[in-house]
Amino acid sequence: MADRSEYDAFVAAAWHRLLRTAYLLTRDWAVAEDLVQTALMKAWLAWGRIRDEHEAYVRKIIVNVHVSWWRRRWRQVELTTGAPPDHPEIADRMGQADERELVWQALGRLPARQRAVIVLRFFEDMTEAQVAATLGCSVGTVKSQTSKALAKLRIDESVTTAYAREG
Amino acid sequence: MPVSRQDLHDLLEERSRPALERPVPWGRLRTRTRAARRRRLVAVAVAGAAAASVVVAGMLVAPWSPAQVAQLREAGPPITAVSPHLLPASFEEPDGTVYHRIATATLDAPKKSEVTFEVKVSGKPLAIMASCPSRAPSAVPHVTVEKPVERWAALTPVPSLSAACTSNRPVDVIPLPAGTRQATFSITMPKSWEQPKAWRFGVYEWTPPSTMKTPAPPVAPPKAFGGPSGDEYRLVATRSVTWPATREVTLTVPATGRAPVLMVYCGDGIARRLSEEIFVNGRLEKELRGDCAAPPTTHSQGYTVLGRKNLPGPGGTATIKVRVSSPIPEYERRPGTLTVAVYDSPR
Numbered sequence: 114m115a116d117r118s119e120y121d122a123f124v125a126a127a128w129h130r131l132l133r134t135a136y137l138l139t140r141d142w143a144v145a146e147d148l149v150q151t152a153l154m155k156a157w158l159a160w161g162r163i164r165d166e167h168e169a170y171v172r173k174i175i176v177n178v179h180v181s182w183w184r185r186r187w188r189q190v191e192l193t194t195g196a197p198p199d200h201p202e203i204a205d206r207m208g209q210a211d212e213r214e215l216v217w218q219a220l221g222r223l224p225a226r227q228r229a230v231i232v233l234r235f236f237e238d239m240t241e242a243q244v245a246a247t248l249g250c251s252v253g254t255v256k257s258q259t260s261k262a263l264a265k266l267r268i269d270e271s272v273t274t275a276y277a278r279e280g
Numbered sequence: 281m282p283v284s285r286q287d288l289h290d291l292l293e294e295r296s297r298p299a300l301e302r303p304v305p306w307g308r309l310r311t312r313t314r315a316a317r318r319r320r321l322v323a324v325a326v327a328g329a330a331a332a333s334v335v336v337a338g339m340l341v342a343p344w345s346p347a348q349v350a351q352l353r354e355a356g357p358p359i360t361a362v363s364p365h366l367l368p369a370s371f372e373e374p375d376g377t378v379y380h381r382i383a384t385a386t387l388d389a390p391k392k393s394e395v396t397f398e399v400k401v402s403g404k405p406l407a408i409m410a411s412c413p414s415r416a417p418s419a420v421p422h423v424t425v426e427k428p429v430e431r432w433a434a435l436t437p438v439p440s441l442s443a444a445c446t447s448n449r450p451v452d453v454i455p456l457p458a459g460t461r462q463a464t465f466s467i468t469m470p471k472s473w474e475q476p477k478a479w480r481f482g483v484y485e486w487t488p489p490s491t492m493k494t495p496a497p498p499v500a501p502p503k504a505f506g507g508p509s510g511d512e513y514r515l516v517a518t519r520s521v522t523w524p525a526t527r528e529v530t531l532t533v534p535a536t537g538r539a540p541v542l543m544v545y546c547g548d549g550i551a552r553r554l555s556e557e558i559f560v561n562g563r564l565e566k567e568l569r570g571d572c573a574a575p576p577t578t579h580s581q582g583y584t585v586l587g588r589k590n591l592p593g594p595g596g597t598a599t600i601k602v603r604v605s606s607p608i609p610e611y612e613r614r615p616g617t618l619t620v621a622v623y624d625s626p627r
Contacts, residue, residue, distance in 0.1 A: 118422065118433055122470050125440035126420040128304045133296035142302065143506040150309050157313045167471070213291050235285060236292040266288070 120160055124153060127168050134172060137232045138179045140221055148175055148182070173247045176233070180225045180248075219266050227262040234259060300446065303582045306438060307558070307568035364409050365448050367482035375549035375614055376489030379407065379450060383483040387421055389469045389476035396466045403460075404485040405610045407450035408434070410441050411480040419470050420445065421479055425453065426464040434465065436607060437555040437571040447574065450484055452553055455607055488613035495522055495548045499575035501621035506581070513541045513583070513623035520619040523550055524612050528603040529620040535596040541623040543583045544602050546572035550616030559601040560590040572604050572618065585625065 128149070135145035135152075152174035156163065163170050220228060226248070233244045234255075241259070245252045364371055370380045383399045399406075408423060420441045425434035433439035436454045444451050456463055465483065469476050498520040506512035517531045523546070533540065546554055551574040558565045565586070573582045591598050602620045 118439060119470065121439055122420060122422045124304060124309065125438070125442035126470070128442075129300050129302075129446070132299040132302060136296050136299055137292055141507065142298070143512060145299075146302070146305065150305070150312055153309060154312045154316045158316055213287065216288065216291060217295060231288070232292065235288050236296070 120157055123167050127171065130168070131171060131175060134232060134237065135175050135179070137236060138176065138225070138229060148179055151178055169247070172237075176229045176247055177249070180229060216266055223262055223265060227258050227265075230255060230258045231262050231266070301577055303446075303552075303573050304442070305582060305584065306570035307556075307565075307584050310570075311565075311568060363448060364450060365411055365444075367409060367411055367480060373449070373549055375495075375616075376491075376493055377486055377549060377614060378489075379409075379484040379486045381482045381484050385465070385467065385481045385483075387467055387469060387479045387481070389478055393476075394466060394468045396464065399463050399465060399483050401456065401461060401463055402485060403458075404487060405455070405608045406453035406463075407484045407486055408441065408444070408453060408465075409450040409482045409484060410444040411482075412445035413477040413479070414445070419476060421467045421469050421481075423453075424466045424468070425456070426466070437553065443552050447552060449552075450482075450486070452606075452608060453483075486610070488610050490613075492613050492615050495615035495617050498547050498617035498619045499545070501543055501619060502576060502581060504623075505576075505583075513625055516540070516622045516624050518619065518621035520617050523554070523604065523616040523618055524614075526618070527605065528601055529618060530599060530601040531620060531622050532597050532599045533622050535592045535594060535598045536624060537594040538625050540586050540591075540598060540600070541583050541625045542586055542600065542602075543576065543581065543619075543621040543623065544572060545575045545582070545619055546604065547575050547617040547619070549614045550604075550606075550611065551575065554604040554606050554611065554616075557603045557605075558584070558586075559599075559603070560586060561592075561599050562601075563590045565590075575619070583623070 131149045131152070132145055135148045136142060139145045139148055149171075152171045155174050155178075156167065156171045159170075220231065223231065229248060230244060233239045233247060234241070239247070241252050241255045244255045248255070364379070367381065367384060370378060372378050382401070383397065385395050385397045387393075387395045410421070412420075422439075423434040423441060424432060432454065434453050435441065435451050437452075441451055443449065467479075467481060469479075501515060501518050504511035504514045516533050519529050519531060521527075521529055542558065544556060544558070545551065550572065552571050554572040556568075556570055556572045558568045568584060568586075576582065586600075600620070600622060602618070604618055
């Protein structure tokens with residue numbers, strides 16, 4: 114028997130984190146909320162069968178439903194051409210802000226699957242193996258998708274950070 | 281100059297941060313989960329299976345352990361400068377309500393997953409405040425209280441301590457039976473993918489001011505919100521009233537055949553502390569019962585998309601009534617405002 118109080122407690126605890134992920138994928142608060150609600154509804158139907166990893170389960174639904182929605186509804190809207198423009202030679206604070214905005218815009222131009230890889234790897238701090246499990250693909254695919262996405266975003270992969278763990 | 285991975289992480293963190301201001305849309309979520317459950321039940325019935333009871337929501341059954349934390353009663357003048365999340369001995373909210381701590385407890389996660397403790401009570405309203413590990417922790421402990429014969433989820437208007445973290449305010453406890461002088465609280469850490477951290481809790485009794493203050497003017501609802509350009513939902517009608525003199529708002533709007541969108545919120549000390557019921561053309565939308573949200577901000581606009589089943593077709597009118605209430609009579613002495621806004625949706 115599904116435990117509604119346990120489900121409610123989970124939703125209350127995880128809502129904001131799931132919404133952050135959904136927003137980074139969809140870039141629209143209304144669509145992001147709809148996406149999280151859809152995933153939570155699906156999770157409720159399977160609640161009795163999910164064991165400990167409730168949040169990972171719901172996040173996996175979010176990512177895959179987003180990719181599915183994107184394929185069906187948003188392809189024409191989302192796909193625009195081009196990478197970020199060339200970067201200014203002189204970096205100052207304003208330039209850095211512009212740089213972030215350019216990256217944000219470029220992130221919006223990524224195909225859904227590449228955007229999902231970026232969000233899971235660099236926001237959720239997942240390993241490549243965890244991303245592969247979430248997306249239902251191989252680690253090799255995650256590596257290649259990450260590399261392509263970072264190239265489009267012009268991210269310097271040589272800069273190492275503590276959170277960028279290798280899978 | 282290429283940006284670094286750290287820059288990318290910071291950018292993603294920054295752009296998604298407004299999510300912390302957006303409350304859980306309990307009403308909409310329950311509507312959808314119950315509708316999905318009904319669809320599944322129908323599918324199961326059609327298939328000839330008699331296992332529909334599988335998806336009936338269960339009662340709370342949590343492990344029980346003996347009392348282990350003694351109650352601590354303290355008294356003294358109200359302290360207004362200390363943030364509630366620090367669990368001060370007492371503090372005062374802006375509406376003049378004074379909170380006095382009567383017990384503390386610690387849930388020593390991950391070593392332990394439950395703490396149970398006895399609290400001596402005087403009959404005043406109770407609330408629980410938590411010292412949360414973060415504003416949006418991965419798992420929020422579940423609170424139950426033992427009544428004379430059963431244990432129940434303890435909190436109202438929704439059974440979650442989450443508001444203590446997101447709003448930095450105590451969460452009310454459902455009133456205990458009259459004459460109760462001792463209550464047993466049990467706080468349980470749910471399972472989570474993340475390593476749980478230790479939590480501290482304060483149980484408070486609260487007293488509203490003898491003379492009620494005038495509430496602050498209500499926050500005006502946005503004229504439009506949602507969608508990529510911020511104008512997906514456009515304001516059709518709105519009204520604000522003052523609690524507790526008035527407890528409901530009724531708006532009549534033209535029916536368009538599209539699902540109207542409703543934004544309901546409470547201002548001042550009653551925000552997220554009153555229960556909310558929505559009636560459409562006289563019929564209670566049972567699935568939309570929840571708490572009255574905090575006012576919208578530039579980053580956060582909580583809203584509900586109403587179903588179409590109780591609405592007439594184009595040319596008719598939709599009468600939407602929102603009623604707020606509390607099982608705690610002391611809210612009669614806490615001022616606030618209730619605002620209801622109806623938006624047209626293109627969907």
